[in-house]
Amino acid sequence: MGDFYRRDGNRRPPKRRYRDDDEDGDYNRRGDRYGRDDPLNRLKRETIKIAESALVKIEDSIQQLADGFVKNFDDEEFRAGYLAVLHDLVVEQPFKIPFVATIVRIANVANEAVGKATIDHFGAELHRYWKGGAFTQFKLILRFFTCLGDMVGADGVYPILEQLWTKLETYNTEGNEGLVLAIVYMILITLPYAAVSGSEKFSNETITEILGKVEKYADVKHPLQTLLDPFSGNQPPYNEPRAQGVHMVSVLFQNIQLSITEEPANDWSGTNCLPTPWKDMITTGTAQTLPTLELPEDFPLDKSTIFPEYYFSVFADQPFKTVPSCMDLSNAIFRDAIVDTINLLDCNRLTVSRYLIELDCFYNPRSFIRRATPYDRVNDAAAAGTSTWKPEDIAVDAIFSQLFRLPTPQHKLVYYHSILTELCKLQPAAIAPSLGRAIRFMYRNLEIIDTELIYRFVDWFSHHLSNFGYTWKWAEWSEHLNFPDVHPKKAFVLGSLEKEIRLSFATRIKGTLPDPFKELIPEEREKEQPVFKFDLPDNPLADVGKDLLTVVAERKPEPEVKEAFEKVALAAQERGLIDDSDPGAVTRDAYVTVICHIGAKSLSHVLSCIERTKETLLALGTEHPDARRQIVASVLSYWKDQPGIGANVVDKLLNYSIISPISVVEYVLSDAGPEALSRVHAWEMVATTINKVNNRLKQILAAKDSVLGAEGVLPEQIAVFEETLKGAREEQEAILKLVTERLGKLASSEEDEGEGDVESRAWVMWWAKGWLKAFRRKFGVKDEADVVMENDDEVAV
Amino acid sequence: MIPATIAKVTTVQRLDAPSSYFEKRDNKRQRRESDTRKGAEDETLKDASTLYVGNLSFYTTEEQIHELFSKCGEIKRLVMGLDRFSKTPCGFCFVEYYTNADALDAMKYIGGTKLDERIIRTDLDPGFKEGRQYGRGPTGGQVRDYYREDYDPGRGGYGGREQRNLQERR
Numbered sequence: 015m016g017d018f019y020r021r022d023g024n025r026r027p028p029k030r031r032y033r034d035d036d037e038d039g040d041y042n043r044r045g046d047r048y049g050r051d052d053p054l055n056r057l058k059r060e061t062i063k064i065a066e067s068a069l070v071k072i073e074d075s076i077q078q079l080a081d082g083f084v085k086n087f088d089d090e091e092f093r094a095g096y097l098a099v100l101h102d103l104v105v106e107q108p109f110k111i112p113f114v115a116t117i118v119r120i121a122n123v124a125n126e127a128v129g130k131a132t133i134d135h136f137g138a139e140l141h142r143y144w145k146g147g148a149f150t151q152f153k154l155i156l157r158f159f160t161c162l163g164d165m166v167g168a169d170g171v172y173p174i175l176e177q178l179w180t181k182l183e184t185y186n187t188e189g190n191e192g193l194v195l196a197i198v199y200m201i202l203i204t205l206p207y208a209a210v211s212g213s214e215k216f217s218n219e220t221i222t223e224i225l226g227k228v229e230k231y232a233d234v235k236h237p238l239q240t241l242l243d244p245f246s247g248n249q250p251p252y253n254e255p256r257a258q259g260v261h262m263v264s265v266l267f268q269n270i271q272l273s274i275t276e277e278p279a280n281d282w283s284g285t286n287c288l289p290t291p292w293k294d295m296i297t298t299g300t301a302q303t304l305p306t307l308e309l310p311e312d313f314p315l316d317k318s319t320i321f322p323e324y325y326f327s328v329f330a331d332q333p334f335k336t337v338p339s340c341m342d343l344s345n346a347i348f349r350d351a352i353v354d355t356i357n358l359l360d361c362n363r364l365t366v367s368r369y370l371i372e373l374d375c376f377y378n379p380r381s382f383i384r385r386a387t388p389y390d391r392v393n394d395a396a397a398a399g400t401s402t403w404k405p406e407d408i409a410v411d412a413i414f415s416q417l418f419r420l421p422t423p424q425h426k427l428v429y430y431h432s433i434l435t436e437l438c439k440l441q442p443a444a445i446a447p448s449l450g451r452a453i454r455f456m457y458r459n460l461e462i463i464d465t466e467l468i469y470r471f472v473d474w475f476s477h478h479l480s481n482f483g484y485t486w487k488w489a490e491w492s493e494h495l496n497f498p499d500v501h502p503k504k505a506f507v508l509g510s511l512e513k514e515i516r517l518s519f520a521t522r523i524k525g526t527l528p529d530p531f532k533e534l535i536p537e538e539r540e541k542e543q544p545v546f547k548f549d550l551p552d553n554p555l556a557d558v559g560k561d562l563l564t565v566v567a568e569r570k571p572e573p574e575v576k577e578a579f580e581k582v583a584l585a586a587q588e589r590g591l592i593d594d595s596d597p598g599a600v601t602r603d604a605y606v607t608v609i610c611h612i613g614a615k616s617l618s619h620v621l622s623c624i625e626r627t628k629e630t631l632l633a634l635g636t637e638h639p640d641a642r643r644q645i646v647a648s649v650l651s652y653w654k655d656q657p658g659i660g661a662n663v664v665d666k667l668l669n670y671s672i673i674s675p676i677s678v679v680e681y682v683l684s685d686a687g688p689e690a691l692s693r694v695h696a697w698e699m700v701a702t703t704i705n706k707v708n709n710r711l712k713q714i715l716a717a718k719d720s721v722l723g724a725e726g727v728l729p730e731q732i733a734v735f736e737e738t739l740k741g742a743r744e745e746q747e748a749i750l751k752l753v754t755e756r757l758g759k760l761a762s763s764e765e766d767e768g769e770g771d772v773e774s775r776a777w778v779m780w781w782a783k784g785w786l787k788a789f790r791r792k793f794g795v796k797d798e799a800d801v802v803m804e805n806d807d808e809v810a811v
Numbered sequence: 812m813i814p815a816t817i818a819k820v821t822t823v824q825r826l827d828a829p830s831s832y833f834e835k836r837d838n839k840r841q842r843r844e845s846d847t848r849k850g851a852e853d854e855t856l857k858d859a860s861t862l863y864v865g866n867l868s869f870y871t872t873e874e875q876i877h878e879l880f881s882k883c884g885e886i887k888r889l890v891m892g893l894d895r896f897s898k899t900p901c902g903f904c905f906v907e908y909y910t911n912a913d914a915l916d917a918m919k920y921i922g923g924t925k926l927d928e929r930i931i932r933t934d935l936d937p938g939f940k941e942g943r944q945y946g947r948g949p950t951g952g953q954v955r956d957y958y959r960e961d962y963d964p965g966r967g968g969y970g971g972r973e974q975r976n977l978q979e980r981r
Contacts, residue, residue, distance in 0.1 A: 062822050102821045361825040361919055425916075428882040432920040477882070481925045516878040518927060616873040617889060659874055665885075 115161030192320030284343025465784030868965030884913030
């Protein structure tokens with residue numbers, strides 16, 4: 015286990031030598047194991063660690079590195095190697111950009127050739143990133159140039175920005191909203207750095223001019239705007255109501271506008287958090303020229319996948335501001351750099367966590383209150399007039415912004431879980447209370463959070479607790495225990511317990527709960543295997559059911575199975591259990607129940623059992639139009655106390671095409687009862703199934719060019735491909751239609767099933783609305799509110 | 812959104828690199844057979860979509876493993892490690908995904924976190940072969956459980972060797 019912690023190489027070099035490390039250009043490992051420590055390796059190592067320690071004077075380390083850079087510059091191997099590490103650091107560790115830039119500024123004073131070589135190197139990379147549509151990397155190199163201040167000429171990065179906004183008009187076509195917002199964002203987030211860079215060009219007038227140029231794009235609405243808002247409802251979750259449902263481009267625009275207009279004018283207090291190491295050093299070197307960009311007309315990426323970042327905070331409703339408010343420029347500055355760091359360095363969550371803990375090292379330390387200051391002591395700082403921002407809150411807030419990002423974050427959700435886990439392990443005293451407040455914020459707002467995010471919250475919360483002994487102060491939620499099960503707060507508690515049990519086992523989880531909560535876990539959950547209904551004496555088909563189990567379990571030859579089958583049918587007939595419209599229903603259910611019971615021991619058991627009976631199962635599925643959906647129902651009914659396992663089995667049956675995607679969706683939305691909408695497994699079944707359908711269509715479309723464009727492709731092959739594509743499209747459309755219609759009905763009072771009390775029925779409608787919003791988003795279908803909004807725009811024009 | 816070739820991280824170490832297990836095995840073989848197979852295992856691991864998962868409790872079930880590891884992608888197959896003699900779980904398993912990317916993600920995001928309240932270890936694996944599900948230790952379990960000296964209730968109490976010693980002393 016130690017291995018894992020050894021791999022966070024920056025602090026503790028690994029004891030083992032990993033092969034290929036050198037080829038991978040892993041700079042962290044000490045190159046001097048065999049007595050070889052050339053200047054390149056030493057300087058690389060020192061450069062990568064820059065600003066990480068508050069104990070070293072930053073000016074000293076910068077000076078030292080710049081000296082080393084200049085001294086060894088003439089060595090070709092060194093030059094190439096060191097330029098590469100500077101570049102890598104800029105595009106991988108955004109926190110360090112101002113420091114790297116200062117190294118270059120100082121080196122340029124001593125030798126202008128150093129400065130020129132650096133600019134040329136970065137210029138070429140800037141170009142490459144832009145052409146490849148790698149906007150994050152482009153933005154970071156642009157920021158590096160910005161931090162070089164007047165070293166890149168009196169105009170600084172102005173010419174590059176000008177090129178960008180001039181091009182905006184060409185890009186601004188329908189379907190490109192995401193792209194336009196991404197470019198405007200890049201321009202805007204560069205401005206605070208420009209303002210502190212010492213470049214004289216970026217005066218009040220210039221900034222005002224730039225704002226004027228991009229203003230009309232900063233309010234561009236994404237076509238899915240309202241579907242991307244993490245909250246819905248009338249009660250805004252934040253102290254600042256303007257902060258809800260806005261994207262960061264618009265937030266940033268307002269922040270910068272305020273910085274230059276608000277009194278005292280042009281004080282740019284929002285940039286006080288930025289480090290400016292160059293200010294205390296002599297940086298008057300020869301000015302270099304920046305490259306001019308060639309801007310392509312198009313990018314090699316699917317522009318419909320670019321979504322703007324929305325403002326999100328779990329700490330924006332507190333009386334004490336432990337994070338900068340939405341209206342403070344610092345908020346956007348921190349959020350931008352932290353989110354990039356997290357998303358760029360997903361290959362090492364341990365390093366990411368360490369950087370986040372040391373956040374205050376990379377900024378003006380006066381911007382923060384001391385690390386790990388308890389929340390109730392923040393008040394003292396507020397009274398003393400110093401900063402109240404908790405570095406750990408700012409970091410945690412940024413992670414949650416990604417965990418709860420719609421439609422999806424850049425990496426798998428579990429990555430964001432893992433950073434929170436590591437942070438908690440590194441600094442439990444600082445992080446655990448922050449998480450506690452974040453959890454309570456989410457819990458408080460369950461009634462207005464997007465439905466998909468409720469399920470993400472459940473998933474994270476249960477997984478997180480599983481890493482920390484399942485300890486949580488459940489008692490504080492006791493007052494909500496008498497809510498109906500479909501109430502979002504109660505559903506959250508039930509869902510979290512369900513997920514905890516799946517990662518552990520019922521008895522263990524029961525042991526972590528206060529008494530009143532123990533009752534939420536039924537005794538059946540603690541049983542090893544579900545009850546086989548034909549074992550129950552009052553089951554009219556008990557005997558024939560048990561016989562069927564025996565022949566299938568003992569792998570008796572086909573005729574015997576058939577015989578057992580017919581006996582079930584006969585017995586059902588005698589007892590009047592057969593519905594004439596679908597005479598096979600009873601035997602089908604018996605058979606699927608038998609398969610479930612044989613496979614109940616483990617997933618492998620059920621898989622091998624399905625594998626050997628798949629022909630029969632496939633045949634059963636085609637007996638009747640509703641047969642597949644009944645198979646799903648039989649599985650879930652067998653696993654009713656452990657629906658998570660049932661959902662897994664259904665997923666496997668789907669892979670064998672024994673059931674169809676639409677039958678899963680039909681079962682959940684029509685047969686599982688309306689209150690199923692509040693349950694984790696129901697969401698997971700529908701979401702997984704729909705993702706599969708959508709992915710399949712995406713894969714087919716992606717293969718289109720290679721199939722149809724292949725040399726010597728036969729007409730029959732084309733026909734087969736077209737057929738597959740058509741089938742996948744129709745399947746998607748059918749499911750979308752089903753989902754929209756069924757949920758639409760449940761969301762309105764049209765379908766009043768008459769079950770349950772008024773409150774529960776109201777909550778079911780609430781869930782249906784939430785599901786509808788979430789699945790519209792998954793299918794990329796505009797929300798009605800957005801359609802209305804657009805029509806309004808047209809009227810306004 | 813970012814082409815993979817562009818985003819190759821070099822300033823921090825990666826958590827999805829395979830351990831030296833196959834390298835060592837390969838080196839031994841090289842010495843024995845004296846043929847240069849350098850990089851052969853490397854090739855197999857390049858597209859590996861299987862993980863070896865270690866330090867599990869003997870009581871952890873397939874469902875629990877599935878629940879955790881499916882957070883990184885759909886699982887194709889799960890093979891529990893069994894005691895060679897008793898055919899009961901002995902604290903490891905193989906998790907096979909459909910893609911190499913999912914396996915790497917599990918290395919990055921799940922390896923070193925807890926399952927069933929134990930910190931589990933993950934390693935890339937060239938793929939499950941029949942026979943590998945059995946422990947190779949003298950008492951039927953994993954080798955490390957034979958030599959281990961501590962008391963680990965999740966893994967059958969004392970290690971195999973200690974247990975033998977205790978029996979002899981009686």
